[in-house]
Amino acid sequence: MKRLIYYFCFCFLFASCGQKSQISLTSLVNPLMGTESTFEFSHGNTYPAVAVPWGMNFWSPQTGENGSGWMYMYTDSLIRGFRQTHQPSPWINDYGTFAIMPVWGELVMDNKKRGMRFSHENEKAGPDCYQVKFDNGVSTALSATSRGAVFEVTYPSENEQYIVVDAYQHGGSVALDKEKNCIYGTTRYNNGGVPGNFANYFIVEFDKPIVGFGTDENACGYAGFKLQAGEKLTIRIASSFISHEQARLNFNNEVNGRSLAEVSAAAAKVWNEQLGRIKVEGGTNEQQKTFYSCLYRTLLFPREFYEFDSEGEAIYYSPYDGQIHAGYMYTDNGFWDTFRAVHPLFTLLYPEVSGRIMQSIVNAYDESGFMPEWASPGHRGCMIGNNSISLLTDAWMKGIRTFDKDKALEAMLHQTQARGEIASVGRDGYAEYDRLGYVPYPEVPEATAKTLEYAYADWCLARFAEETGNVEVAETYYRKAQNYCNLFYPEKGFMWAKDTNGKWRDNFDATEWGGPFTEGCSWHWTWSVFHDPEGLSDLLGGHEQMAQRLDSMFIAPNTFNYGTYGFVIHEMAEMVALNMGQYAHGNQPVQHAIYLYDYIGQPWKTQYHTRNVMNKLYNSGPKGYCGDEDNGQTSAWYVFTALGFYPVCPGTSEYALSSPLFNKVTLSLPNGKTFVIRADNPSGNNFYIRSVTLNGKEFSRNYLKHEELLQGGEFSLIMDHLPCKSRGINPIDAPYSYSK
Structure with a gap:
């Protein structure tokens, strides 16, 4: 019984x-x-x-x-x-x-x-x-x-x-x-x-x-x-x-x-509606499972931190001032991770959510004096940078105008000119950065990584200021956006650290983690010039030299010096396990680097490496990731890359091309239009792009524009098992760089 x-x-x-x-x-x-x-x-x-x-x-x-x-x-x-x-x-x-x-x-x-x-x-x-x-x-x-x-x-x-x-x-x-x-x-x-x-x-x-x-x-x-x-x-x-x-x-x-x-x-209906904004066809069942499992992860964070009163109006308890406010609040997000691909995916396919998130960022500034960088539920002392500026700028550039532009600019400027009680809030080392053109080390921990992050944030701020009619602010911050150049060590060909007196740090070691870097080494952080790959290429000696340095990252010994960490942190162990040289996909600083070949006339290498990473480092099982998933970022990398494009530089309206994984993808856009991506036999070793058309017209660029996606249409690719070295090689085919 x-x-x-x-x-x-x-x-x-x-x-x-x-x-x-x-x-x-x-x-x-x-x-x-x-x-x-x-x-x-x-x-x-x-x-x-x-x-x-x-x-x-x-x-x-x-x-x-x-x-x-x-x-x-x-x-x-x-x-x-x-x-x-x-x-x-x-x-x-x-x-x-x-x-x-x-x-x-x-x-x-x-x-x-x-x-x-x-x-x-x-x-x-x-x-x-x-x-x-x-x-x-x-x-x-x-x-x-x-x-x-x-x-x-x-x-x-x-x-x-x-x-x-x-x-x-x-x-x-x-x-x-x-x-x-x-x-x-x-x-x-x-x-x-x-x-x-x-x-x-x-x-x-x-x-x-x-x-x-x-x-x-x-x-x-x-x-x-x-x-x-x-x-x-x-x-x-x-x-x-x-x-x-x-x-x-x-x-x-x-x-x-x-x-x-x-x-x-009811929950399944909501999930199917949101997941269904991307419909993939073809590929293996395992690839589809991996794709939708990644998309599920991408759509979890940031979480709603608001409720509805008896009149059906949104209200929230503020984790910043402890008061009840009308409007929207979102939390549980580390923008250092998610500015890269999660929020750009929202601006493309879920702009209604993105609009509320942007409002909540400005609300947090009103209630605490700073925009959030790592919120859970209020300000937390974790990671670096001013990537809240990236989120607001990217949303504005893509037509999301749900927030007060003047208040947003005020918040951005304050974010770059002050530091909160914890180092992750505002700008740690802001006075030294403005005086020297870089953050000095060892005076400020993680100084080189912070300099690179600040230079990108300054470019974002300049874009936003220019777009909203604040020309003088834009000019000032465009100049500061070039500060990344100040920590490029010409004799070594890597980003490194200087002290307050302008002296390079002794004992250069590109494999040394920590110290002037955050969760990585110079092999990873040298590429963190999202807004100006062309300028980085100039520092490295040109396109061919930059390509050689990128190539060498994948074949260099996967050794490390644990530096100031003093022990093996999990990100180091994960990089070694990947057996991809110094490429460390399990953490965020280097995840965009594969796409930099698109900027220097060798797009076939982006196509090879992106497919290789998708095939080897992701699956739908309990060991499905090669490092921390991090609020959807490592998932969103897969989602975008499987579609065939990726937002290397949020704040532009461009997506660098990769190698599409599926035979057909249909993007159901919020404006009611659809954008279809067709790849002719992308399976197996056919990960190289031979030719492309957009709405029937030949397409040679290594990037798509946001407005092209929103207009709807069809993007068709003929794939091959051999690299096509005559397509996407001209300077005009490269995505945006500030130096161009």
């Missing part, structure tokens, strides 16, 4: 989220991609997020202990809870989190002891629904809205059935509302970036009577139940960063009275 009960529970589990009548794009998404990671070596450092695109809350099974940034590790065998999470990265960790966990048999509330064993054979992960049948017969399935979730739980027998609600200590609390058969809770768990009054208020409501309740000293509570074996317990949850009253409003708006199947179907 018990076996029969288990069979029916198992059937319930995999029917809970509803059956799709036809193959949907969500079925091609594997949220477990990249989850087999550790502190020492990353294959993505992801977790299986059940969510809607850009949702305020995600949900994930939790295999790690409370507080571990490695929330879900594919190699683990126990699940300790199902966590409402806002974690953008294990290195940033979580905030406003709480967990739900079914317990059967002995009541155990401690997260270190309550874990139940499971196997991946009895686990099914999708973006719209996660389901698992534990080895002891307890089954759990869940789906999510932006601000809520619905669970279904079954137990294999009638005895000792519990749901544990864990508010994660740190001043959290849970309490029973017997009249409404629910638990009210507050979690204050965070890892920084919040005002003193920060809290996440949540409601957990059950559709079966609670027959017992209790709490412990660790902000854990439990609800007891008396259900028949296999009887379904439905749990509905909503939360708010504003108040319990707002949480109840979110509850009524998003989950009240809804079944798991209804919520899952």
Whole structure:
């Protein structure tokens, strides 16, 4: 009889989220991609997020202990809870989190002891629904809205059935509302970036009577139940960063009275609509799975940090000043990562989302005095640069005008002329940079990387100022955009470091990590001149010399000097494992370098290397990435590159060409038009472009323009197994460089 009960529970589990009548794009998404990671070596450092695109809350099974940034590790065998999470990265960790966990048999509330064993054979992960049948017969399935979730739980027998609600200590609390058969809770768990009054208020409501309740000293509570074996317990949850009253409003708006199947179907519909803005045809099933799994990751962050009041108007608790404001706020994003490809993808295919994000950047400036660079949920001390300027400029140049241009320019200028309480906010070393034309080292840590980042940000600011009629500001910042030249070491042919007196740092070593660089060495950072590859080429001695240096990056010994880090960080180990010389695709600084061949008349090398990286370094499995996925950036690189083009320099309206992966791609643009990319037999070794037409006309350029995409049309490529060295070789075929 018990076996029969288990069979029916198992059937319930995999029917809970509803059956799709036809193959949907969500079925091609594997949220477990990249989850087999550790502190020492990353294959993505992801977790299986059940969510809607850009949702305020995600949900994930939790295999790690409370507080571990490695929330879900594919190699683990126990699940300790199902966590409402806002974690953008294990290195940033979580905030406003709480967990739900079914317990059967002995009541155990401690997260270190309550874990139940499971196997991946009895686990099914999708973006719209996660389901698992534990080895002891307890089954759990869940789906999510932006601000809520619905669970279904079954137990294999009638005895000792519990749901544990864990508010994660740190001043959290849970309490029973017997009249409404629910638990009210507050979690204050965070890892920084919040005002003193920060809290996440949540409601957990059950559709079966609670027959017992209790709490412990660790902000854990439990609800007891008396259900028949296999009887379904439905749990509905909503939360708010504003108040319990707002949480109840979110509850009524998003989950009240809804079944798991209804919520899952609605989430799947949203995912299919958003994923469906790109339809790929051809390629292998594995390539399609990898593509849509990457697109899913790209559409998770930044998250909505706003809610809707009783009148349906957007409001938010500000993680910058602790007040309630009208309008939009987004968070959980490191712009150092995502300015490169994630946000350019939004400007192209999701401009309505991009417009709200831009508003939120200006809102953050109003509330804190600085624009965010790494927000989670407020300012966090992580990474470098002023890439908020890149986001605003790129959006403006592509026609997104949802924000006050004067306020935005004011914010940009302030971002370059001040530093916040933490070095990542504003501009660290701004006075020295303006006085010397570079950031000096060792006076300022990571100085060379910061100089390169600032020069690009200055170019972005100049573009924005010029476009909005501020000519004098534009002239000043165009001059500063050339400051990258000041740290090019002519005798070595690499970017290096100078001190305040203009003396080059001793003991040049292009493989030395840290010191004047950020998460890399000179091999990686020398290429960080997004706005002026032509100027960089001049420094290197010309196009041929730059091509030779790029070539040598892929064949140089994959050795490293761990420098000021003092030990092997995971990015170093990942570069060695790639066996691609000094090319380190697992981290962001060098991800665009492959495309620089398009700028120097050797586009066939871009075509070769981009396809090689797609084929060797990505797959849809638990080891699907070659380093940290980082808020969608490593995914967005794949998405763009598989389409056949990439935004090397956000702030221009150009995309450098790569090697399209699929026979046909249809971009459904928000203006109602479609842009179709056709590649004649791009499989196998046919990754070289022989000829191209745009709307039937011969096309020799190594780049597409944003306006060409928005106009709709057809981009047709004939592919070959041999490089075509007569196409895209003229200077006029190269994408934008400031020096041109």
